[in-house]
Amino acid sequence: MSTKLCHCNDITDPGAKEFSIKQGQNEVDLFVVHKNASFHAYKNSCPHTGASLNWQENQFLDLDNNLIQCSVHDALFEIDSGYCISGPCSGQTLEELPISIKDNEIYLLP
Numbered sequence: 001m002s003t004k005l006c007h008c009n010d011i012t013d014p015g016a017k018e019f020s021i022k023q024g025q026n027e028v029d030l031f032v033v034h035k036n037a038s039f040h041a042y043k044n045s046c047p048h049t050g051a052s053l054n055w056q057e058n059q060f061l062d063l064d065n066n067l068i069q070c071s072v073h074d075a076l077f078e079i080d081s082g083y084c085i086s087g088p089c090s091g092q093t094l095e096e097l098p099i100s101i102k103d104n105e106i107y108l109l110p
Contacts, residue, residue, distance in 0.1 A: 002100065002107040005032060005041075009104070013037060014065035014079075017058050018044060021108060030097055031060050032106060033068065035079045039106060041097040042082050046070045048089035068094070 003021050011017045011034040018031045029044040029052065044052050048070070054060050055071035062069040067085070068077040075087025082094030098109040 002109050005099070005106045005108055007105055008034075008039070008101060011039070011106075014061060015058070016054075016060040016068075018054060018060075019108075023110070028097075028108075030108070031058075032099065033060065033079050035065070038080065039099060039101065040080060040082070041099045041106075041108065042068070043095040043097060045095065046072060046075065046089065047084065047092040047094065048073065048075060048087070053094075 005019055014035040016031050016033045021028045030041055031044050032039055032041045046053055049072055051072045053070050060068050073087055075084050075089050077084050077094055082096050084090050084092050100107050
């Protein structure tokens, strides 16, 4: 069963929003990035340390809003793929989570 996250207009373009969702017995911390009218969801966990990526609430992007930036060691990830292009986890990727959009609402898929 899918979980409604938010309305598409709740996330600026470019921008990101974090969520903490209970799925079964597990709590999933994730964020959705909106850039160029596209949405991508990732687990909020750096592949290097497992730390949360955001440095403040809903702040996941670098100063230019072109890349996802890790708050711990400034690793940079491509928004559309989660691929790390700079930092100690270069070559690794963020864990992408499946989402769908229906009637301008964003849903996390199981």
